[in-house]
Amino acid sequence: MDIRGRRQSSNVEDRRGMRPVRTGVGLSLGGVLFLVVLSLFGINPLPFLGVATKAPEVQMQDTGQPYQESPREAQTRELTAVVLADTEETWSALLPKYGVQYVEPKLVLFSGAVASACGTGQSAMGPFYCPLDQKVYLDMSFFDDLSQRFGAPGDFAQAYVIAHEVGHHVQNLVGTAEKVSAAQQRMSKADANAMSVRMELQADCYAGVWAHNAARSRQLLEPGDVEEGLRAASAIGDDRIQKQTQGRVVPDAFTHGSSEQRMRWFNRGLETGNPEACDTFAAAQL
Numbered sequence: 001m002d003i004r005g006r007r008q009s010s011n012v013e014d015r016r017g018m019r020p021v022r023t024g025v026g027l028s029l030g031g032v033l034f035l036v037v038l039s040l041f042g043i044n045p046l047p048f049l050g051v052a053t054k055a056p057e058v059q060m061q062d063t064g065q066p067y068q069e070s071p072r073e074a075q076t077r078e079l080t081a082v083v084l085a086d087t088e089e090t091w092s093a094l095l096p097k098y099g100v101q102y103v104e105p106k107l108v109l110f111s112g113a114v115a116s117a118c119g120t121g122q123s124a125m126g127p128f129y130c131p132l133d134q135k136v137y138l139d140m141s142f143f144d145d146l147s148q149r150f151g152a153p154g155d156f157a158q159a160y161v162i163a164h165e166v167g168h169h170v171q172n173l174v175g176t177a178e179k180v181s182a183a184q185q186r187m188s189k190a191d192a193n194a195m196s197v198r199m200e201l202q203a204d205c206y207a208g209v210w211a212h213n214a215a216r217s218r219q220l221l222e223p224g225d226v227e228e229g230l231r232a233a234s235a236i237g238d239d240r241i242q243k244q245t246q247g248r249v250v251p252d253a254f255t256h257g258s259s260e261q262r263m264r265w266f267n268r269g270l271e272t273g274n275p276e277a278c279d280t281f282a283a284a285q286l
């Protein structure tokens with residue numbers, strides 16, 4: 001990708017200089033019971049979690065020193081900000097056609113651990129999106145893993161990861177996330193998991209929709225970029241990147257689909273550039 005002279009998003013929140021401090025304040029017993037009762041009645045507790053968990057389990061304390069980044073980290077941060085800006089262009093142009101105004105998500109850079117409205121995020125979980133605060137959380141060291149452990153190097157592989165998380169934000173904005181989560185309350189665990197796979201593949205397809213638009217409208221892609229993206233889609237299939245989930249309400253805590261399925265849906269978005277082609281819920285075959 002050639003990012004020289006490209007706009008960088010102002011929605012990047014740098015929290016790399018923060019360190020977690022345990023406070024022991026989490027969900028109260030009453031809060032937990034309240035959520036359990038809601039779930040029993042088939043009410044999606046997700047919208048209530050934001051209220052119930054107002055006190056974070058972990059507070060982040062400023063170390064008082066700005067994070068000292070290496071030149072390589074600075075480069076990756078710039079790439080992240082450019083990709084995020086480009087997803088803003090894409091989705092704010094596409095969504096109004098469906099009667100939805102695009103609200104730009106924040107992207108939080110962290111190192112090690114981070115407090116989100118969905119609970120404490122750890123680097124080992126990989127990047128994630130929290131629907132409760134509409135933020136994407138990213139420890140950029142994940143990109144080293146992507147390159148070294150998963151064999152998917154390159155800046156477009158990184159861009160794909162960001163665009164996938166933004167895809168979850170789009171699902172949140174258009175109401176898919178809420179519908180799916182409500183339906184999952186009434187399903188067996190296996191069916192609920194299959195539903196999560198469809199969510200993940202749709203986010204992959206949305207990443208492809210972004211790549212299509214980035215290439216067509218803004219010539220952001222260079223030869224070889226698509227292959228990098230496909231390699232990344234394939235490399236992080238299934239639960240290869242997911243470790244402990246600790247019961248957090250994050251779509252990425254579930255199965256993602258096979259490598260082949262991920263590549264296929266990314267490709268579908270890439271070829272069509274049309275979010276309507278991403279209806280993984282209607283597809284008989286994934």
Ligand SMILES: [Zn+2]
Nearest residue numbers: 200203251252
């Ligand atoms: Zn995902």
